[in-house]
Amino acid sequence: MKWIVLILVVLLILIVAVSVYAANFFLNVALFRDNNWYDKTGHKMMNPDNFNKGKSQYDLTEEQQIQQGDLFWQEAFAKDHWVEKDGEKLYSRLIRPHPESKKWVICVHGYRSYGKRDMAYVASRFSEQQYNILVPDLRAHGKSTGNVIGMGWLDRLDLLIWIQEVLVIEPAAEIILFGGSMGAATVMMTSGESLPDNIKGLVVDCGYSSVYSEFGAMLQSAFKLPAFPILTIADGLAKKKVGYSLKEASSVAQLAKNDLPTLFIHGTGDKFVPHQMLYENMEATNGVKESLIIEKAPHLSSFIYEPEHYFDTVFEFVHRYC
Template sequence: MNKKKTLLISTGILGTLSIGALTVIGNYFYNLALNPKTSKESIFGSKEEENSTSGELINEDLNWLLNYSNYSNVTIKSFDNLNLNGYKILNNSSTDNWVITVHGYTSKGIDMSSYAKKFYDMGYNILMPDLRSHGNSEGTYIGMGWIDRLDILKWINFILKDNKEAKIILHGVSMGAATVSMVSGEALPNNIKAIIADCGYTSVWEQFSHKLKDLYSLNDFPIMNACSIISKFKAGYSLNEASSLKQVSKSKTPILFIHGDKDDFVPYKMMADLYNAANCPKEQLTIKNAGHAEASKIDPKLYWTTITTFIAKYLDSNL
């Protein structure tokens, strides 16, 4: 009897210690990846990879944005009452055509200035949001596109409030691409004409799993499971529910997927997985020799010609 009691007590102690250890591990990786106050370049592996999440910032386009675009700061309230910041640029030519261009992980709206300038020159009005916990937007955790999809719905309504006839293109790079892919599965107004997802991941779980193996040579279990539980508790979403694959499978909006075949940060193979999962009008573009978020830099002519052609098919349609 005493041996049985001792065994039960020992098992209970080991269980408690295991739960405690997993909680510590889960919190560590949560803070590393999703806490905006503590997430650093170590999740990327290098400062260069961190800077690549929205592509290379082109100084002359930043200068255009800040000094010549006549941009205005705009704000909205999120569904959970955060102040979200954005940059709005109205085209000199009166138009109902809009682009919402979405930045990547630990980046900010103005880092999309090169994309904004290109779309502006194509005749579009521009909206560049700071995602929650990025730039000048409030937030206590990084949404990884999943929570951000709800914020983008608010930004869409922001445009439609003043321009009910707006024709809106969603464009995103890296986490921004995952964001617009995740938006695609929501009930969207007919004003959303096309989506361009540049090097987005299939799901938060798969992306974190990839980096866990790449940077730390660690398997999913039990670290990912512990981190997912902590994320659900602190950020309101688990890592496995934040799926671009599931969302694009519900999309009715045409999607153009773009990826560089030398992308090791968000693996190139993820584009094929997303393309195959999508049940909407779709195309895919591989930019050869492009690393993460380098597609528009490595082959700008092919990048923008493909985007222009794709948008033209759907801008005036009623899909």
Template sequence: MKRKYKVIITIVSLLLVLFVGAGFFAGNYFFNLALNPNTDKSAALNAPHNSIAISPEDAKEKEESKKWFKENFEDSFIQSFDDLKLHAYTLKNTNETNKWAIVFHGYSSDGSQMSKYAKHYYDMGFNVLIPDARGHGKSEGDYIGMGWHDRLDVVSWINNVISSNKNAEIVLYGVSMGGATVMMASGEDLPDNVKAIIEDCGYSSVWDEFSYQLKAIFKLPTFPIMHFSSAVTKLKADYTLGEASAVEQVAKSKTPMLFIHGSKDTFVPSDMLNEVYEAANVPKEKLIVEGAGHGGAESVAGDSYWETINNFLAKYIE
């Protein structure tokens, strides 16, 4: 009996070791696929449900704004809470103003790709600051924060603006991962200078977004891959996929918020909008753009997109 019992224990132990080993192997694979900034993201970004259509008109506006951007930006740098050198593009308005828009880009992108949005805020009379998220563009970092550690970088950029303009009236704006970033920052103790936050197609949490993509791209269940991936993320990037929650951060916010999403978004499912909107206990509004895919609300809605933003900001910024 004892021998049989030992054999069973040995087999179970080996199976457990194999399970854990395979789990961490898979977790490391998905960490590198999703959060290592040096790996190719095309497999995920080019998946059919993640494709982002760009109209000829949108492409033309983007090219025109890129030219304007290159002729007008200045480089800015700060040190992060964990000693990374972070970069941002600064566009000072020719008309002196205390109004600042801090604009945040999406996943696997960089600040220079936000020139179209920057131009709109500039034309609305704002100075514009566009940070490169850690691990993106000219900012240092060996992992993608998905908005979580970036939320503390947001606070650093806010303080940097205030240090040179104590009367600054600041709006935080972000698209996709940038939208999640400003939502995650909303739960921090922000200075009174931050008057409003606008998020466009941000996800409810990193766990929810990655679970959705895991199923959509690889047809794999949440358990156990997400759990091992989260453990690897904690080891390599010092945060878990579960703690990186826009919903929980928005629930702590004291800043008025505008939530925007396209009804046909299949990259960040549009039902995530309801989760973050319902969690907010501040003056809030939402704009659902019918027929818009991921990051397409602005191009589909056109002038009404910016009219909604203008009307929202007019309530909180002089």
């Protein structure tokens, strides 16, 4: 009997030790910019669709969209715009093709990406609807400085600053917040803050319900590891390591305070953010809400799979409610 108890104790100690190690490893690779494991290994594990490119109709569409976005990004009416906060320099691209227009959109990119990559084409489509555009690089991404990745929670405070930057340029601006992936989570998390009346609506594409839930999904799908106890330990460590807990970084909790019209978009082929999270987010919000589901579209690819249906839906929603 004593040997059985001893073996169980040893096993428990091993499980705890391995779980603590796994939790530390996961936080370090997920939430620190200077850890390059994600670029070398993790990205392919977590979002394999980005590495299965060929010459399908969708790949050709994506190439055309990238070209259009690149050309738009370099237009004479676009310029770099910087702000400083907490000792960091935060970058954005300010694109103002319609100086007389009061319509603005702030387009927010995804995890470990940057504004031009994810949002240049989206910005060009909004310009066709007479919008001026601000596209930030979130801190610890792109040209912005910083090392801690905010997963939308810290970024919601930076988005409040970008909103004020637009209002300095145009005090009467009518602003749409558009986000993809972590950018969608940023927008949803910002929606629970005290926002100026200038914010008229939200468009969120493939955003997660909370950082805790998203990391749990990644542990199971990419790492083949159980969320418990690793994620429980990681949540306890995160506050000290990055300044926020994984559970408090919740789109659902913030959307519960949101009354703005919100369009939720997701592709059913998303392997990075489970598309079922769309329903959790929709259920949470209090404002007018609609959804757009694109069958078989991978992560942040709905506007590649069905571009005209996608943008027709976006602008019909915006024109109706915002």
